[in-house]
Amino acid sequence: MRNYVIFDFDGTLADSRTVFISAWNALADKFKFRKISREDLSSLRKLSIFERMKYLNFPIVKTPFILPDFYRFFRKYSKEISLYPKIKEMLDLLERKGYNIVILSSNSEDVIKDVLQRNSVKNVKKIMSSKAIFGKDQMIRQFLKDHQLKTSEVIYVGDEQRDILACQGAGVKIIWVSWGYDGKELVLEQNPDYLVDSPEEIVEVVLQHTRDEM
Known part of the structure; x- marks a missing residue:
């Protein structure tokens, strides 16, 4: 077997929480998302992915457009993961x-x-x-x-x-x-x-x- x-x-x-929060907030102004802090994570953990998207003002259809920027950010700051x-x-x-x-x-x-x-x-x-x-x-x-x-x-x-x-x-x-x-x-x-x-x-x-x- x-x-x-x-x-x-x-x-x-x-x-990767720190990098995720930094990446999200760096892109928030560009894409009109709600910014988050580390303190927000405990409440976000209780929400489904669709509930989070609604709270963060992030239409899921935008995912293909934001992912390349996320990848670039994660590559730049991977040492923090x-x-x-x-x-x-x-x-x-x-x-x-x-x-x-x-x-x-x-x-x-x-x-x-x-x-x-x-x-x-x-x-x-x-x-x-x-x-x-x-x-x-x-x-x-x-x-x-x-x-x-x-x-x-x-x-x-x-x-x-x-x-x-x-x-x-x-x-x-x-x-x-x-x-x-x-x-x-x-x-x-x-x-x-x-x-x-x-x-x-x-x-x-x-x-x-x-x-x-x-």
Whole structure:
């Protein structure tokens, strides 16, 4: 049995809140968005993505127009993005246990590679960059097809409601992490398969998932 763990990046492996807020506010005047502060994040975590868009005065149809500017900003300030504590140790342990590590993110591949390199993370087999807010389910299905994998051979780790919906659409199990962009009050409505509060718990759940599927 071949086992893969697919990770979301921002909010799951990496803390990019500071860069996100700076990027958002830098573009707010240009696109007429509502600016945000770090203190706003706790209330935003309780809102769905569509509720956030309404609060921030951001029509979702503008996504293709703003993403290039976001990518440029993230590239410029990628040095300010850091891995959460214990993430590298968790990834190293999963590799030692025989798991293949993949990243699927809306962030750009070059930014992800820079953060991984600075933190001496060398065990990521593949990075997939999604250019859309939604559509991760299609990328997961394509990944399964390309690698001839059963859904039972893959588990996903993410922090957002849209991650849960994507995994449900693709038929793979998901571990939701509590330290990311979406709050527990929001994601409980989507019934994630597993909920964890620390990177150490991710390893425990992945191992248990493998035993359950054997």
